[in-house]
Amino acid sequence: MMVQKLVVIGAGMASGRVLEHLFEDMPGAYDVTLFGAEPRGNYNRIMLSPVLSGEKTYEDIVTHDAGWYAAHHVTCRFGETITKIDRARKVVISAKAETPYDKLLIATGSAPFMIPIAGRDLPGVMPYRDLDDTNAMVAAASRPGARAVVIGGGLLGLEAAAGLRLRGMEVVVLHLMGHLMERQLDPAAGYLLQKDLERRGIKVHCKAQTKAILGNGHVEAVLLDDGTIYDADIVVMAVGIRPETRIATDAHLEVERGIVVSDQMVTSDPDILAVGECVQHNGQLFGLVAPLYDMAKVAAKTLTAEAAAFRPQQTSTKLKVTGVDLFSAGDFAEGDGREEIVFRDPSRGVYKRLVLQDNRLIGAVIYGDTADGNWFFGLIKDQTNIADMRETLIFGPSYQGGASTDPMAAVAALPPEAEICGCNGVCKGKITEAIAGGAITLDAVRAKTKASSSCGTCTGLVEQVLAVTLGDAYAASTVKPMCPCTDLAHEDVRRLIKTRALKSIPAVMQELGWKTSCGCHSCRPALNFYLLADWPLEYQDDRQSRFVNERNHANIQKDGTYSVVPRMWGGVTSARELRAIADAADKYDVPMVKVTGGQRIDLLGVKKEDLPAMWADLNAAGMVSGHAYSKGLRTVKTCVGTEFCRFGTQDSTGLGIKLEKLLWGSWTPHKVKLGVSGCPRNCAEATCKDVGVVCVDSGYEIGVAGAAGMEVKATELLAKVTTEAETIEIITAFIQLYRENARYLDRPWKWVAKVGLPWVQATVVEDSATRRALVERFDVSQSVYRKDPWTEHARPEERAAWAPLADLTLEAAE
Amino acid sequence: MTQAPSSWIDIGALSDIPLRGARVVRTQGGCIALFRTVGDQVFAIDDRCPHKGGPLSEGIVHGTRVTCPLHNLVLDLETGLALGEDAGSVATHPTRVEDGRIWLDAALLEKRSAA
Numbered sequence: 001m002m003v004q005k006l007v008v009i010g011a012g013m014a015s016g017r018v019l020e021h022l023f024e025d026m027p028g029a030y031d032v033t034l035f036g037a038e039p040r041g042n043y044n045r046i047m048l049s050p051v052l053s054g055e056k057t058y059e060d061i062v063t064h065d066a067g068w069y070a071a072h073h074v075t076c077r078f079g080e081t082i083t084k085i086d087r088a089r090k091v092v093i094s095a096k097a098e099t100p101y102d103k104l105l106i107a108t109g110s111a112p113f114m115i116p117i118a119g120r121d122l123p124g125v126m127p128y129r130d131l132d133d134t135n136a137m138v139a140a141a142s143r144p145g146a147r148a149v150v151i152g153g154g155l156l157g158l159e160a161a162a163g164l165r166l167r168g169m170e171v172v173v174l175h176l177m178g179h180l181m182e183r184q185l186d187p188a189a190g191y192l193l194q195k196d197l198e199r200r201g202i203k204v205h206c207k208a209q210t211k212a213i214l215g216n217g218h219v220e221a222v223l224l225d226d227g228t229i230y231d232a233d234i235v236v237m238a239v240g241i242r243p244e245t246r247i248a249t250d251a252h253l254e255v256e257r258g259i260v261v262s263d264q265m266v267t268s269d270p271d272i273l274a275v276g277e278c279v280q281h282n283g284q285l286f287g288l289v290a291p292l293y294d295m296a297k298v299a300a301k302t303l304t305a306e307a308a309a310f311r312p313q314q315t316s317t318k319l320k321v322t323g324v325d326l327f328s329a330g331d332f333a334e335g336d337g338r339e340e341i342v343f344r345d346p347s348r349g350v351y352k353r354l355v356l357q358d359n360r361l362i363g364a365v366i367y368g369d370t371a372d373g374n375w376f377f378g379l380i381k382d383q384t385n386i387a388d389m390r391e392t393l394i395f396g397p398s399y400q401g402g403a404s405t406d407p408m409a410a411v412a413a414l415p416p417e418a419e420i421c422g423c424n425g426v427c428k429g430k431i432t433e434a435i436a437g438g439a440i441t442l443d444a445v446r447a448k449t450k451a452s453s454s455c456g457t458c459t460g461l462v463e464q465v466l467a468v469t470l471g472d473a474y475a476a477s478t479v480k481p482m483c484p485c486t487d488l489a490h491e492d493v494r495r496l497i498k499t500r501a502l503k504s505i506p507a508v509m510q511e512l513g514w515k516t517s518c519g520c521h522s523c524r525p526a527l528n529f530y531l532l533a534d535w536p537l538e539y540q541d542d543r544q545s546r547f548v549n550e551r552n553h554a555n556i557q558k559d560g561t562y563s564v565v566p567r568m569w570g571g572v573t574s575a576r577e578l579r580a581i582a583d584a585a586d587k588y589d590v591p592m593v594k595v596t597g598g599q600r601i602d603l604l605g606v607k608k609e610d611l612p613a614m615w616a617d618l619n620a621a622g623m624v625s626g627h628a629y630s631k632g633l634r635t636v637k638t639c640v641g642t643e644f645c646r647f648g649t650q651d652s653t654g655l656g657i658k659l660e661k662l663l664w665g666s667w668t669p670h671k672v673k674l675g676v677s678g679c680p681r682n683c684a685e686a687t688c689k690d691v692g693v694v695c696v697d698s699g700y701e702i703g704v705a706g707a708a709g710m711e712v713k714a715t716e717l718l719a720k721v722t723t724e725a726e727t728i729e730i731i732t733a734f735i736q737l738y739r740e741n742a743r744y745l746d747r748p749w750k751w752v753a754k755v756g757l758p759w760v761q762a763t764v765v766e767d768s769a770t771r772r773a774l775v776e777r778f779d780v781s782q783s784v785y786r787k788d789p790w791t792e793h794a795r796p797e798e799r800a801a802w803a804p805l806a807d808l809t810l811e812a813a814e
Numbered sequence: 815m816t817q818a819p820s821s822w823i824d825i826g827a828l829s830d831i832p833l834r835g836a837r838v839v840r841t842q843g844g845c846i847a848l849f850r851t852v853g854d855q856v857f858a859i860d861d862r863c864p865h866k867g868g869p870l871s872e873g874i875v876h877g878t879r880v881t882c883p884l885h886n887l888v889l890d891l892e893t894g895l896a897l898g899e900d901a902g903s904v905a906t907h908p909t910r911v912e913d914g915r916i917w918l919d920a921a922l923l924e925k926r927s928a929a
Contacts, residue, residue, distance in 0.1 A: 178833055187852060218890065257913075334878045336892035363837040381903035515911035518852045521881035521888070544834040548872040556883055560869040805826045805837035805848060808923050 003031050006303065007092055007101035009082050009247065011036030013045055014276030014292045015107035016064055021300030023072050026687055029304060032074045035092070038130055039079035041069060046289055048134050052163030058131060058386040085251040089267055103303060104272055106248060106259060107812045110241035110277040110287070115151070119213030127236045128160045140234040141167035149222045151210055155317065157238035158197070162324075164236075165202050172230045173197070174208035174222065176239075179506070184317045184328040186517055188344075188351050189367040195349070196324050205230075207540075230804035243278045243285060255604040256803040258285050263309035265299040272340035275299045282311060288315045314375045326367075327373035331355065332379045334517065339609050346511040352394055353517065372396035391438055410735070411464040420465060421458045426451035428465060435469045442466065444683035459487055483522040485514050490743035494530055503535045505542060519545075527742035529631065529667060533739045536781035553789045554611055557604065562611060564603040565628035566618050567664065570638040570656035570676075571599025580621030588614050598635030598673065600626055609803040615790035623665075624788035630747075632667045633674075633735075636660040637685065641678030641695065650695035652678035655724055662728065662733060665786040666778070669742040669751070670737065687715050690748040700727040704734060704760070705752040713749055719765045733764040733774040740777075819908055819919035828914045829857065836871040836880070841922045846907060847871035848916065849891050851878055856909045856916055857891035864889075864902030 004023075008015050011034050022030065036042075042064040050056035064252030071074050076335050077094075084093040091098045112127030114120050124140070126133050137160070140146055146169050150161045153175030165171045179190030180197075194204045209225035213235055221228045243258035254268035255262040258280030265273050275295040277287055284408075286292060291312050301308035316329035332355045334340065343352040350368035354361055354376065360383050364376040375397045379386060386393055416429030426449045434448040445462055446452055452459045467474045481487050488496070493512065502508045505527050509519065519527065524545035531539040554562035566581065581601055585593050591605035606614060615625075627634060636659050639645065639651030656676040663674075676693045687694030688708040692702045692715045699722035703715025719730055737760065742751035752760060764771050792798070831837045831850040838861055839846045845868050847861035855878065861871045868884030878891045888897045908915040910917040 182854070333855050334851065335855070336878070336890060455894075514876060518876055520876045520879075521886065524874060524876065544832055544875065547874065552872070556869070556872060558866070558868075559883065560867075560872075801837075803839045804845070805830055807840040808823075809840050809842055 003028065004102040005100060006030035006032045006103045006105065006106060007099055008032060008034045008105045009092065010107035010109055010276070010278075011038070011042050011076075011078065012107055012276060013042065013063075013289060014109070014296055015105060016042035017293050017296035018105060018107070018299045018303075019064075019072070019074065021297055022303055025300055025306075026304045028101070032072070033101075034069070034074050034076050034078075035080055035082050035094070036076075036078045037081050037199065040131070041065065041076065041078060043131065045130070048128075048131065049159035049163055051131075052134050052137060052160065053166040054138075054163075054459075055166075056285050057151075074418060077289060082247060085247060085272075087196075087251055087272070090271065103273065105299065106246040106267070106272065106274040106278060107276045108234060108247060108278045111244045113240040113242050114237050115210065115239055115340050117210055117212050119215060119219065119261055120220045120237070122213055122215045123217070124215070124219035125213055125237065128156055128236050128238050129241075137164060137234065137236065138167065140264075141169045143233065144168075145170070146233045148233050148234050148236060148741070149174060149230050150236045150238060151222070152236075152238035152240070153177070153204065153206070153242070154183065154238065155181065156241065158193075160199070160236050161202050162200070165200055171201070172203040172205060172232075174210060174224070174230075175204065175206045176209060178206055180206070184365075185326065185367075186332060186353060186365055187506045188353070189326060189328070189365050191504065191510055192335065192349055192351055192367045193324065193326060195507075241287060242278065243280070245278055248274070248278070248603070256280055256283075261310075263311075264302045265295055265310060266302060273302060281312065284312060286312070288317070291316050297695075314377070317752070318374070325368055325370045327366040327370040327377075328364065329373070329377045330361070330363035331546050332365050338362070341390075341394045341519065342515065342517065344510060347500050351510060354394055356386070356390075359390075360386050361386055361393070391597055410463065412468045416533060417804070420461050421449075421451035431462060432469050435466060440466070440470060440474065464472065472727045482526065483520055485509075485516045485519050485523050486512060490526065491528070494534075494741070494743065497534055503531065503538050504540075505531065505545065525550075529669065529744050532667060532785075533781070536784050550631070552608065552611070553625055553629060553793060554606070555576050555629045559605075561605045561607055563628070564606050564611070564614060564618075565596065565600055565626040566623035567626040567660075568600040569660050570636055570653050572638075572653060572657065573600075577621055577623060580618060580623065583618050584614050587617070596635075597777050598628070598638050600628075600635065602628070612794045612799045612802050616794040619788070619791055619794060625790045630667065631670050632665070632672065633660070634661040634671050636663075636674040636676060637675045637689070639678045639683040641676075645678055647681060648678035648695070649702065650678060650724075651692070651698050652676045652684065652695050655693065655695075655700075655727065656684075658724075658728060659731060662732065662782075665788075666735065666782060667785060668735065668739055669744050670747045672738075672748065674731075688712065688716065691734065693727060693731075698722065700724070702727060702730055705749040705757070707747065707749045709747075711749065716752070718757070718761060729771060730764055732778050733771040734760065736774040736778040736781075737764055739781075740774075816888070819921060821846075821920040822910055822917040823920045823923070825916045825918050828854065828911055828916055831856070834875040836873075836875065838869075838871045839918065839922075842924070843922070845871070846918075846922070847880075848909070848918075849875055849880060851875060851891070852867055854911075855890075856911050858907040858909045858918060859889070859891060859894050860904040862904060864896060864904055865900070 044061040044063050080094050082092045082094050087661055091100045112129045126136055141164055148164045148169045150157045150173045161171045161173045179187045180193050211225045212223045213219055214221045214223055218663050219232055219235050222232055244260050245255045248259045249255045256488055259267055259274045259278050261267055261274050261279045261281055265275055267274050276292050295310055298308045298310040314330055337357055339356045341354045353365045355363035361379040365407040366373055414428050420426055420428050430449050431451055434445050435540045439445045439448045452462045482490050482493055501802040502511055525547055528542050532541050543551050551731050553562055585603055588606055588610045590603045594602045596602050636656040638656030642648035643653055672690045674691045675684040675689040677684040677686040678695050686694050688706040691705045692706055701720050702718045704718045706715035707713040721727055734747045738748055834852050836847050836849045845861035846858050849857045861869055863870055863882040865885055865887045868882040870880055870882055872883040873880040879888055881888050887900050890897055894904045896902045908919050
């Protein structure tokens with residue numbers, strides 16, 4: 001057989017593997033010429049991260065050295081770029097020469113995607129792709145105190161960040177999405193990863209939209225859309241890759257997103273093959289190494305005229321950061337007919353989630369303890385029927401076979417020394433002893449042994465021990481869980497958010513062992529409130545966890561339209577405001593204008609897409625949102641007081657306006673309405689409000705916990721004081737105490753009934769230090785939340801989001 | 815499973831829909847709600863709750879479910895069926911997401927005279 005000429009463009013991992021197979025399958029069949037753009041041969045690109053971190057050297061990761069190429073008579077033309085393929089004459093052309101081929105293999109790989117923003121061409125901005133990039137990063141890290149910003153929180157970006165941090169740099173990771181590695185991880189695992197990285201001193205900023213890279217002659221900083229600026233000596237862009245297909249396109253081969261290849265890795269030209277990240281097979285692109293190696297095997301067979309077909313296999317992902325254990329494989333999206341098994345061990349930082357469909361495992365995300373990852377991966381690849389081991393599947397291979405699946409039997413079988421409560425180190429024997437000693441309720445066991453009194457996630461287990469030990473004598477606890485996503489009650493969740501410093505929804509769900517991956521419509525708004533109330537500066541309000549009215553800053557009506565209520569401070573308005581309201585009502589065809597019970601005006605029947613423009617008009621007349629839709633401060637109803645009324649004893653209108661200007665914008669467990677009456681005739685109906693002040697000659701009577709809804713109830717006297725300043729301080733402290741302690745959707749009257757008025761009085765009236773601390777915390781929170789949401793959403797760049805995404809009725813008419 | 819449409823129209827970018835949120839597309843036959851789940855799946859269903867016509871696009875999205883903002887009926891985005899004790903269903907429509915763009919069945923342009 002005549003020796004044929006094989007030309008290979010690209011000396012990376014895919015083509016390297018093709019050559020290995022080729023020389024093994026049929027040595028001497030081809031005379032090979034290898035072109036590579038880098039001035040060096042093939043090395044293990046996926047091991048660049050250990051080189052960056054200093055755990056390996058370049059020499060350690062070389063896969064083919066000069067000796068190997070010589071032994072297989074490969075003509076190496078490294079550093080020489082092929083500029084053109086002439087398919088008619090079957091030659092490839094570089095700046096130096098033309099080289100003829102019988103068969104051509106394109107393995108040009110991919111190019112890093114550089115986001116098109118100002119400053120991306122500055123020296124110091126680099127991708128993370130090859131050895132030269134790695135060396136440049138190592139050089140930058142050698143300067144003391146050097147700072148790096150990594151754009152992209154995917155596999156590559158995080159490996160770069162970890163490597164640079166190990167080299168001693170200050171590192172910030174900017175990630176566009178809500179959690180790290182969103183293609184491989186769900187939010188819960190993303191949260192654990194972020195926590196781990198932050199522990200290593202890497203700052204992570206999610207939802208970060210990069211606006212520009214700043215610098216004069218060299219990169220100096222990165223500017224985000226929200227105005228944040230991070231100083232940087234280097235910026236590493238690791239936001240993605242795109243197939244390098246230019247040479248194939250120029251040669252008029254079939255190219256879509258990648259170079260289109262058949263199952264045999266042949267392009268639209270039968271003499272040209274392609275493998276690696278530059279190809280597209282069945283509409284799919286490839287970026288991980290396993291399928292690339294499969295392609296290489298097939299390409300070698302095709303070159304030696306053997307039958308073979310490429311079938312993409314399931315791939316799994318591991319992050320190569322020493323000490324970070326994560327694993328993901330398969331398809332882990334939720335969906336119809338899919339079930340999930342979630343296991344969380346908050347104390348060890350372990351999260352495992354398996355996705356099942358038709359009794360088969362189709363996806364897995366594991367964080368913290370990945371020892372069983374490959375076993376799960378095997379089940380996914382082999383499509384093993386797991387019906388028989390479903391109950392214990394999540395515990396891995398060592399638990400399979402013979403074990404009982406009844407949780408009660410399993411608890412009964414536990415030896416006395418088995419640990420039940422990890423936080424307090426309480427074993428089963430200690431609990432059964434306590435039960436024998438008379439502790440026959442959960443609370444009693446908790447009091448006696450401390451079991452389940454810290455994180456609370458073992459509560460179910462403790463109850464099972466009680467049930468097994470006492471049999472029918474055990475009456476299960478009546479604690480009502482917050483929702484089906486958890487066994488914990490609202491009060492427990494609030495307490496744990498504070499004591500364990502949980503500052504995000506994924507943090508709460510992970511650390512408290514939520515049973516669902518992203519909660520439900522009942523727990524999400526509650527968690528969002530608890531978090532913003534307890535961590536006003538750190539927590540970022542989650543709009544998607546808010547009920548429609550708070551998300552859209554307007555009350556939804558039964559026909560899907562909204563009502564708009566501008567704030568009227570203390571119920572006082574002016575001719576100018578009324579004119580602006582009338583104009584808005586005309587301009588937006590408002591079907592009903594109504595006076596509310598809270599002394600303001602309601603514009604009903606406004607279309608969602610008109611809201612921002614209407615708000616802008618009302619803003620222009622000096623009005624802000626009345627928060628008529630919020631679990632927050634609604635209105636302060638007043639009478640005219642000493643200003644005009646012949647019976648008035650104090651300036652009730654003035655006090656009402658002061659209170660409203662102080663309290664507006666604050667979020668509370670449920671809505672809060674105030675009233676201030678200027679005399680005991682009580683025209684402002686202050687005695688059935690959440691907080692009501694009745695002015696008298698000698699000062700101010702502050703009542704709280706009134707109701708005039710489904711329940712009707714007069715206020716109870718919280719305090720009687722002589723000055724306006726004291727009145728304001730006590731009311732502010734009361735509102736803050738309510739914000740910090742009440743369960744979500746309890747109005748003040750309900751909450752006060754639970755905690756008792758004497759405790760409230762002791763805290764906000766008698767204890768002046770605590771009162772002042774509450775006021776201080778309220779002020780901190782208001783520094784974030786006392787702002788007009790209308791102004792924010794009426795900005796021109798925000799408005800598109802309020803309109804339909806598309807209007808196909810218009811296109812159809814054309 | 816719905817039959818795959820013969821032609822698709824590009825509706826907009828995936829990033830136009832907030833994560834765990836929805837946007838509306840107006841069609842001749844009424845509004846369609848496009849949902850984006852936490853796992854970046856996109857579902858299209860009629861934007862009308864089978865209970866009292868509430869705009870489902872304004873509901874809280876959890877997993878592959880949405881809770882109607884008016885009276886808390888929970889619907890499965892994939893099947894359009896009400897969950898739990900409730901009965902009823904809404905029509906679902908095929909979607910496709912590619913390169914960060916969302917595609918809908920082009921037949922929605924003509925289908926159904928104005929409701």
